[in-house]
Amino acid sequence: MAEEKKLFKVKIDNISVEVEPGTSILNAARKIGGDIVPPAMCYYSKLQGSGGKCRTCLVKVSKGSEADPRPMPKLVASCRTNVMDGMEVANITSPEVQEARKGVVEFLLLNHPLDCPVCDQAGECHLQDLSYEHGADTTRYEFKRRTFDRIDIGDKIQLHMTRCILCYRCVFTADQMTEKREHGVLGRGEAAEIGTYIQQSLDNNFIGNVIDVCPVGALTDKTFRFKNRVWFLKPVDAHRDCHDPKCCGKTVLWMRGDEVFRVTARKDKYGEVEEWICDTCRFDKKEVKDWTIEGPRKIERQSVISQGHYVGVHKPKDTLVEVLDGRQPKLLLDIHTVSEVNRPEIDLSQIDGPAHSDDFNKK
């Protein structure tokens, strides 16, 4: 019988968990799950060397380990700090951590354009989630935000550096997924930008994965840009026989009706892809006949995307009259009495399909 591995006992926000040595605090927290999991904008479990940069996952180590119980002097990045036996960590129970995280979110949003209404990432953007959860209502920054021109890197990917938070995920992806290095960070400090040095040079078959790993809308799929909002699409799991040995062929198709709007890899609840897919699957197979559809993709309940996710929804048995205890619903307002542009001959309840601007046209 194999020797039993000694597990480390860790306490995160007073919840105990046993993990293998070498696990990071973040992954130990993910093992517990729930709201004690620190947010991570730059860490990506599938990418070697990622993490430690965005500083949103800072936690307080209130007890170093059983052997050395001293607390760590500074807040540590939980994604890059490994657990020790007997370690005690405070995340949401520490006001200091909450304060620091609020600061980091403010810093991340300083130069972010906040153009969510026109951003393709809206609805599945990690920065959006993060700022809703930890950000302030308004910014205290009164200066001009930095902007960059949009660049096409390759013919299928657009880079909009203005939105970038420099998490380096795409750099690691390009480094680790592709044969030759062609993607990196240019410049320094505030002027740092993701660059390929020679534009349009990204032509290998896995570079599309940078779109999936991007936590914000800096890298977007040009075949999908402005085609649709993600929450209007229905995600379905699908697979195909892909000939590329590195590609798993298991994807999510984002559909509306019979039309496939985009193809992405399958992502877990932390927004990380389960397995990488190749660019052929992502960009070129946009018809239902290319795929074997498995069924609807399970989307987290709190995500805005789940609003179009109708599986398992029960139709209420009560009719409106029953809910209102027998009272009939009353007409609150006849739109014709207040609006001058309506054609009075149109009865809105009678028109076929949703109302249209034509229906309100006087001409």
Place this chain on the structure above:
Amino acid sequence: MGRKLLFDKAHIEGIRYYDVYRANGGYGSAEKALKSMKPEEVLEEVKKSGLRGRGGAGFPTGMKWSFIAKPEGVPRYLVCNADESEPGTFKDRYLMEFIPHLLIEGLLISSYTLGCNSCYIYIRGEYAWIPDILEQAIAEAKKNGWLGKNIQGTGFDLEIYVQRGAGAYICGEETALIESLEGKRGNPRIKPPFPAVKGLWDCPTVVNNVETLAAVVPILRIGGDEYAKYGIGKSTGTKLISACGNINKPGVYEIEMNISVEEFIYSDEYCGGIANGKRLKACIPGGSSVPILPANLLLKTAKGEQRMMTYEGLADGGFATGTMLGSGGFIVLDEDQCIVRNTLTFARFYHHESCGQCSPCREGTGWMKRVLQNIENGKGKMSDIDLLWDIQRKIEGNTICPLGDAAAWPVAAAIRHFRDEFEWHVLHPEEATKRNFGLAHYADPLEIAAPAAV
């Protein structure tokens, strides 16, 4: 005259060259170490000397050396940090320019102690002429059998390489320096693992400042115990201070760490007092990143004692009423200097030098600079001062490397001690562009809290 250990022979004509250096007792310490001592014995001497890192943090060198991992069959490296980029600091430049053999001898002894066979001097790009001096000295040492294979017949091999940086402040941080040395972008690594375990090319590495490595030579010459008798308490030995600003005699001085700040500024042996008969307003005693102190707190501690030029003396009172010895870049400001402008200069520097890897520093330094610019240009608001305080608080301690702290501390200290001046700038925007706040009360004697009655 204060006793000197590093510059004791600096005045000798031609000490830059091997023959003169050797004729004046040079390489004596290396000879002693290599021929008659085991590496452990040298380490023991360095530990006994109490030598502390001269680059800024003041970490005990002997302890740092004992941390180096020693796995079988893996090379170890010694890297000399000559990326002296801290505004106000120019002590290493003097050492390398005028006594390069002292550094080479120090590198030889240190490499022998650590068991390194390759050693790198990472020098800042702006010191464009110094690599030539160093390489010339290395060639001389090699010719005379102090470098290369089988040094002086002891069987120890050592090669020293000089690598020029491209002029980035961040590459003075040890892990960024290692990255840069490997030919990558100079982004600090996330610690742990520490360089002592995984440094240059994933091998155990020690990174030390130029002055620290040079100080190993006198330690071996006079012995660790004797070295520890210099200075006060835990601040042993001598320290190079590069003094600049509004003083009569700017320059690099070697001080024994037992003199007071007052003596250093006003004594004719050192700075020679404030220039043009002005009065002292403030001082940044350890390079731009350490907290600035007003004259009254600089000369006397909060307890009313004389402030000493030692690690402990300058740090007395913590950041509330103290500062740090840092790298020894001693910047003196007289009554005509504007603290707001000075803080803006530093903020601009850190904004320019931030590597952009982690968010608080990348975004925060630029924000601080812009707010300070507003205050300086008469567009500031009262709330900006609190905003600055809040920004620096959120940068400090939340970044990967100490550059975030270094950017936050000068702003914090300026607001802590000179809030009046910031407020005056906000309230008198017109006047502030024409004249300075002046000395105000910053040199007034402090009220000393009476000791609590027993």
